Amino acid sequence: MELVxxxxPHFIPGYTGFCPQYKYRIGNTYGTTTHKVLLDPTVHHAEKLVLSDRYADDYKTFRPALRDIDIVNERQGDTIYKHPxxxxxxxxxxxxxxxxxxxYTVQATEALSDFEKLQNQKKAAMNEIIKVGYLQDNKWDPKTLEEKQLTQSDFKLPLIEVRPECGGLLRNVPVTEPPLTPPTASVSPYFSDNIDPEKYLKSGFTGHVPFGFASFGKTNKAMTNSNLCDFTSNYRKRLSNEWAPVELDRPDPPILIQPAEIYHKHIGQLPNYSGHIPGAIFRYGRTYGNDSRDAKRWxxxxxSN
Structure with missing residues (x-):
């Protein structure tokens, strides 16, 4: 039996987890080698096994819980949703x-228990709203000490009109308001004027700063303003010179265009020409190019050939 x-303890063959010192042991099976490694006092390993021993404790879980079963069975007038x-x-x-x-029995019982708990919470919230309304209307009849200690509102509902004749009066009091500043379209600092005081990049800007490789020894505002001014000047210069649209001076085309000649007198047609060659079906013994030269002679x- 020892050979089989x-x-x-040993690791089951096929276990892909880490086993200390396993790669340095040879000559035995995986189970025997891991058994020796686990019991070797010179090998550093955890004091407990990776997987807990479920047989050593009395931990058990019963589902559904007894509380969930009681909540489901306490439903009044329900003959369908009962456990189990x-x-x-x-x-x-x-x-x-x-x-x-x-x-299915466990899922249905737990789902019904959650549903009943949610309904009870909504009923408690609705009762609290009704209690506050009765309390403000001075219609609340407290029955417990906790209810008697509730703070009542100083104003009872509905509110009573003190002077009904002044209900429709409105007072028009002129109020001076400061004029609104007209909105200005935000212009990118790359293309704004060089005299613009806002032509600089905020501190902490992580984007590209043109011409920034040659600037140093200044504050962020002064350095970025100088770089942006150089970029704008260079951009406008190249826009007017290098990137300006090219205008070509060409003579006007003739008003009447003569149609191209098909059958030339001294030049034959190209091979694979699929058009009509007058008299070509009645001639033979010559190449296509020589035979199609001056085709209008037919x-x-x-x-003649």
Whole structure:
């Protein structure tokens, strides 16, 4: 039996985690080698195993919890949603779509418990709003010591009109307002005028600063202003000289364009010309270029080859 199974503790063959000193051990199987490594006092390793021993403790989880079962069963007048929910039920179960990884009975019970807790929270919030309204209307009848200690509002609802005859009066009091500054379109500091006081880059700007490689020994405002002025001047100079549109002076084309001649008298047609050559089907013994030279002679009555 010792030859068949590896002694414990050992790593199961196929384990891809780290095993200290394993790459320096040879000559045995993976299980035997890891067993020796784990028990070797000269090898530094953790005092506990990587995976906890679930058999050594009494930790168990029962789902659904007893509290969830009690909440579901305490629903009044409900004959469908009761614990346990029978698997295969095709009806709607509130909040069941958010539960997964468990049996249907567990998921349905926990979903119903969460739904009931949410409904109770909404009812408590609504009761609090109603309580505040009754308290302001002086209609609240406190029954407990906590309710008697609630601070009542100084003004009861609905508010009473003191002088109804002044309800429609409005006072027109002139108020002087400072004039609004007209908005100005923000111009990029790269293309603004060189005399613009805002022609500089803010401190901490991480973008490209043109002509910044040759500037140093100045403050950020003075240095970036000088660089931007050089960039703007150079840009406008090249825009007017190098980048100006080129105007070509060409003679005007003739008013009447003569059609191009197809059949030349001293030049033959190119091979693979797919047009018509007069009399070509009745001639033979010559190349295409020589035969198509002065092709109009056939139209003039010259039938010689």
């Amino acid at each position: 199974s590896s002694p414990n 929910m029978v698997p295969g039920y095709e009806g709607f179960v509130p909040r069941e779509h958010a539960e997964y990884g468990q049996r 139209l003039r009555g010259d039938f």
